[in-house]
Amino acid sequence: MKEIYFDNNATTKVDEAVFEEIRPYFCELYGNPSSMHFFGGQVQRKIDEARNRTAALLGALPEEIIFTACGTESDNAAIRSALEIFPEKRHIITTRVEHPAVLTLCRNLSKRGYRVTELTVDGDGNLDLDELRAVVDDDTAIVSIMHANNETGVIFPIEKIGAIVKEKGALFHTDAVQAVGKVPMNMASSTVDMLALSGHKLHAPKGIGAMYLRKGVPFRPFMVGGHQERNRRAGTENTVGIIALGKSCELAGHYLAEENSRVKALRDRLEAEILRLIPNVRVNGGGAERLPNTTSVAFEFVEGEAILLLLSEKGICASSGSACTSGSLEPSHVLRAMGVPFTCAHGSIRFSLSRFSTDEEVDAIIGELPPIIQRLRELSPFGREFLQK
Amino acid sequence: MWDYTDKVREHFLNPKNVGEIPDADAVGEVGSLACGDALKLYLKLDENKERIVDAKFQTFGCASAIASSSALTEIIKGKTLDEALDVSNQEIAEFLGGLPEEKMHCSVMGQEALEVAIAKYRGGPVPGHDHDHLHPEMEGEIVCKCFGITDQFLKKVISDNKLHTAEQVTHFTKAGGGCGGCIPQINELIAEVMGDQPKEERKRPEKLTNLRKMQLIQDILEKEVRPLLWADGGDLELIDIAGSTVQIAFRKACAGCVSSGHTAKFVEQKLREFVAEDIVVEEVEG
Ligand code: FES
Numbered sequence: 001m002k003e004i005y006f007d008n009n010a011t012t013k014v015d016e017a018v019f020e021e022i023r024p025y026f027c028e029l030y031g032n033p034s035s036m037h038f039f040g041g042q043v044q045r046k047i048d049e050a051r052n053r054t055a056a057l058l059g060a061l062p063e064e065i066i067f068t069a070c071g072t073e074s075d076n077a078a079i080r081s082a083l084e085i086f087p088e089k090r091h092i093i094t095t096r097v098e099h100p101a102v103l104t105l106c107r108n109l110s111k112r113g114y115r116v117t118e119l120t121v122d123g124d125g126n127l128d129l130d131e132l133r134a135v136v137d138d139d140t141a142i143v144s145i146m147h148a149n150n151e152t153g154v155i156f157p158i159e160k161i162g163a164i165v166k167e168k169g170a171l172f173h174t175d176a177v178q179a180v181g182k183v184p185m186n187m188a189s190s191t192v193d194m195l196a197l198s199g200h201k202l203h204a205p206k207g208i209g210a211m212y213l214r215k216g217v218p219f220r221p222f223m224v225g226g227h228q229e230r231n232r233r234a235g236t237e238n239t240v241g242i243i244a245l246g247k248s249c250e251l252a253g254h255y256l257a258e259e260n261s262r263v264k265a266l267r268d269r270l271e272a273e274i275l276r277l278i279p280n281v282r283v284n285g286g287g288a289e290r291l292p293n294t295t296s297v298a299f300e301f302v303e304g305e306a307i308l309l310l311l312s313e314k315g316i317c318a319s320s321g322s323a324c325t326s327g328s329l330e331p332s333h334v335l336r337a338m339g340v341p342f343t344c345a346h347g348s349i350r351f352s353l354s355r356f357s358t359d360e361e362v363d364a365i366i367g368e369l370p371p372i373i374q375r376l377r378e379l380s381p382f383g384r385e386f387l388q389k
Numbered sequence: 390m391w392d393y394t395d396k397v398r399e400h401f402l403n404p405k406n407v408g409e410i411p412d413a414d415a416v417g418e419v420g421s422l423a424c425g426d427a428l429k430l431y432l433k434l435d436e437n438k439e440r441i442v443d444a445k446f447q448t449f450g451c452a453s454a455i456a457s458s459s460a461l462t463e464i465i466k467g468k469t470l471d472e473a474l475d476v477s478n479q480e481i482a483e484f485l486g487g488l489p490e491e492k493m494h495c496s497v498m499g500q501e502a503l504e505v506a507i508a509k510y511r512g513g514p515v516p517g518h519d520h521d522h523l524h525p526e527m528e529g530e531i532v533c534k535c536f537g538i539t540d541q542f543l544k545k546v547i548s549d550n551k552l553h554t555a556e557q558v559t560h561f562t563k564a565g566g567g568c569g570g571c572i573p574q575i576n577e578l579i580a581e582v583m584g585d586q587p588k589e590e591r592k593r594p595e596k597l598t599n600l601r602k603m604q605l606i607q608d609i610l611e612k613e614v615r616p617l618l619w620a621d622g623g624d625l626e627l628i629d630i631a632g633s634t635v636q637i638a639f640r641k642a643c644a645g646c647v648s649s650g651h652t653a654k655f656v657e658q659k660l661r662e663f664v665a666e667d668i669v670v671e672e673v674e675g
Contacts, residue, residue, distance in 0.1 A: 063498070111608065331425070381427055
């Protein structure tokens, strides 16, 4: 069965061009970039190139890029560094809908005496900037707010947030793992101090990430022990990962317009057809500004895991904010924070596209999904009055 | 992805006995939309009103909930009501070749629907959940507010399945899997039923240094109090601690709520229970 992969916010296919780029760096050009000989030097030059490419996608300077192992490491490094720089400040601001990489860290810190404010969102997943304005104060060390939400694709107004944060002299970090490559960025004119990105969401392999650190912002490294990354991230470089990330950033810049035109049109068509063909459906965050590739749809009276497994029987890969898939018993923290009605909170499915998604794949999903929902609704004791005859 | 057995997959993809029986003799309904799963079971009896001649179900829930319902109806068809009452949740799970432990509550839901159907038919007290307060006649006190689960029901599942930890109880009944506020009570029930000591009981320490006291206050607010408020869309913030006076400010739904006075009292009660008798909680603007 050929897979129809619509779960690109979970991870993406490595682009063939990325794979070709790194192929020689396993068995032939395997030198250590720190070595003095020519054999290491050629790898060092390739890493420099990767840094330039990554910086170019972000509109940043090459020296503002630190390669890490993943988005989660970048998030952890940024937040922990800010707290070390401002030992007297004890307040952290984040949001209810953050990725666990940030949320879990903040909740752990709150047990260690930090004051943590989690901003709320409205029904569409939007923040209230007045709430932020009211809570940020001189005691705030860092504000960490995601660029775009992984479950709903809702985009936060990063520059407006940054402007508010700057007034109080706090550092501003954004987890941009889902946004990089889909939203144009220009760090040169941004209010962001630190930013996290992840390779495997961008058609690079898993195990490589990067952190943007604004020039002039002090930093205390998370990993120590070697001089790599200008003493900001010790440990022998993941050379193939870094080269792959560089190439994937170059490609992302190239495909950015396509993500926002062709891919977006596919997403819009998928969403519109689902809404047209299936009754009692809502789009989570539908009223907000969203990533071009993501849609989170909530089906009333049916449960998400059952939908996913029936889709999977047809080769369709999606994901769910439902409780049952994760083994937890409550719907995702994002949907709960948005107050998604309980009639459909358990029946939310996320489809996330990529530049490899096609019209035929959207057609296939539009064909398979309505009978699956119908079948589960026929099984369900609820909503029987809405059943299509 | 869950590691479901072939049997579970088979009963999920092609469930047996789906639907309703319009002239059913007994109907049992458990669970709710908010809980994430629900089962409505219909039973048709023979003319002596003794033996189950037909059983059908409607289920809202995940794959294992649907498979457990299908298995249940297959198991009980042809049994007398008394024989059916002997069917345990383990039997449903075994029929399916086993369920992942996190999904055992699906088998429990099946067994429960059966009990409710028969109890209602016979006119006795109705055991089990009561999320929507459909059954005022139901036995027991609600322990888990998030999922509407009673002590009687929990005790039965704990003893039937020999459960020793609160986590297991959550896997089998869901109780404790929401805000977590009922976990201390679940531990007490385990101790009562299984006769051993609950694993993590918080006790009030005898003497506290000031620093320890402040840490403990923060800890209790984080672990015992705020999660309960979050469940209702509220929150609080610790403003200051001066000696035994703890100043808090309410946030979100709690701020400006008429009953925030009660909430402040509740916070004080918790802190007295776990930290020290003399704690006073003050609500401040902040
Ligand atoms: S009361 Fe039991 S989980 Fe909330």
